[in-house]
Amino acid sequence: MPLLPRVFTLVIAVILLFVPPLATAGTPEPAPVTAAELKIFQLKHQDVIAIAFETCLRTASVPDPLTFKLEPKFHVNQQNGLITITAAAQPALPELNGQTCFVQTISSIRLQQLTVQAPTPGQLTLTVAYNSRTAKPRITTVKRKRVNQPDNTTVYRTYLVLKFAGIQAGSPPKTIVIDPGHGGNDLGAASNYLYEKELNLDIALLSCDIFRQHGYDVYMTRTSDTRPGLLDRADAANILEADAFISIHNNSMPDNMPAPARKLYRGTTVLYNAAAPKPAKELAAIMADELSGALRIHQYPLQDRPGLVVLNSTWVPAVLAEVAMMPHPQDAKMISQRVYRLEAAQAIVQATEKYFKIAALATGRH
Ligand SMILES: [Zn+2]
Known part of the structure; x- marks a missing residue:
């Protein structure tokens, strides 16, 4: 190869090395996902545990803010009245209070204990001990409406929801x-x-x-x-x-x-x-x-x-x-x-x- 094109190729290669790749259309730049809040609802016929996952993105970086959804990544393991959810998120729950674990006793005919662990800075594990004779667990996700902030960022929140409905005959109450x-x-x-x-x-x-x-x-x-x-x-x-x-x-x-x-x-x-x-x-x-x-x-x-x-x-x-x-x-x-x-x-x-x-x-x- 003549010298000039060779130098030209080298210059292009060096430029490419330092220019960040363009964001793929439809995918906003990666931002940390945080486990921000824990909510517990105890009703007569069901107990519900919800963990809020949040991410904050520059509004302009989201190509389609109306359809973008935060989908938390998690894995479920269920056996013998124990359900464990492992999620990829930075644990920021106030209940952890700088610790790597907290345990909460839940007094209900369906649930016994909730344990939250944050073994590494990017992982959260939630374990719920429940009574498999009185309750049936179900997992869903629920989105909150996006919130545009004055600093041109948008907060997206999705709850990972664990429902423990009572096992009963007939249709559940409204x-x-x-x-x-x-x-x-x-x-x-x-x-x-x-x-x-x-x-x-x-x-x-x-x-x-x-x-x-x-x-x-x-x-x-x-x-x-x-x-x-x-x-x-x-x-x-x-x-x-x-x-x-x-x-x-x-x-x-x-x-x-x-x-x-x-x-x-x-x-x-x-x-x-x-x-x-x-x-x-x-x-x-x-x-x-x-x-x-x-x-x-x-x-x-x-x-x-x-x-x-x-x-x-x-x-x-x-x-x-x-x-x-x-x-x-x-x-x-x-x-x-x-x-x-x-x-x-x-x-x-x-x-x-x-x-x-x-x-x-x-x-x-x-
Ligand atoms: Zn009013």
């Missing part, structure tokens, strides 16, 4: 997730000496009791004055594959509205998201009817609210009930009395049961 709006330092609306967060929680607890009396499996996103994140509230419904997610609120008028005008409006309304994977306009309509009938108050038109996190991040039928209008003196007086909050709770349960009946008729399941 699962309801009840979400009392606001909580903690988020008061919600404040009018007529009432805090919305407290009214919401009381109506939610009353609804929970009635649902349980009727045989449903119920999970509450909060049972006291705490403030769970909005995505965590939606995640609970998605992880539990709930048959309905019901967020309970009370309404207010904009603060910038003149005070006399704020007191003009009273009544109930229910919000839904028509663009959701499982839109629940029908449940919203039935619930608005039941609430306005039970409380004998006016009903406002249903609101399609795709911008609300609890309605656009839930993959199950989801509604948000605005039970009463807090600035209105008569609505405020009514909802301040527990007997009316009980009426509201009964209406919420009745509406949900009617909705299930109609849905069963529509699919031919009686």
Whole structure:
């Protein structure tokens, strides 16, 4: 080969050595996957353990952010009432607290013990001892809606979910997730000496009791004055594959509205998201009817609210009930009395049961 082409080839080879290869189309640059959070749900008819796997990517590096999904890599081993999952992830669970192992006893008729080990920085092992006579394990994955951050990165989260459903005859009961709006330092609306967060929680607890009396499996996103994140509230419904997610609120008028005008409006309304994977306009309509009938108050038109996190991040039928209008003196007086909050709770349960009946008729399941 003449000298010039040989030098040319050498120069090209040296350039290629230092130029990073172009990212393959459709595959974002590799980023570490972290095991970020452990969630345990203990319901009457099932125990559910979920581990959140997360990755943070530069938004511009994801060729198709709408379809990109974080698929955790894991291996399952199951024998003699022990299920072990080994996953490739950086262990960042707060429970590990710098250690390589933690053990949690779970008191349930189905589960005995959960052990999490992080033998190497890139591996996480989860072992659950369960009672194979009372429970049957099932593994699924559940995605959270991606979160775009101000620093032009996007966080993707996928839960690895271990479900231990009770072994029983007949079909399992339906699962309801009840979400009392606001909580903690988020008061919600404040009018007529009432805090919305407290009214919401009381109506939610009353609804929970009635649902349980009727045989449903119920999970509450909060049972006291705490403030769970909005995505965590939606995640609970998605992880539990709930048959309905019901967020309970009370309404207010904009603060910038003149005070006399704020007191003009009273009544109930229910919000839904028509663009959701499982839109629940029908449940919203039935619930608005039941609430306005039970409380004998006016009903406002249903609101399609795709911008609300609890309605656009839930993959199950989801509604948000605005039970009463807090600035209105008569609505405020009514909802301040527990007997009316009980009426509201009964209406919420009745509406949900009617909705299930109609849905069963529509699919031919009686
Ligand atoms: Zn609210």
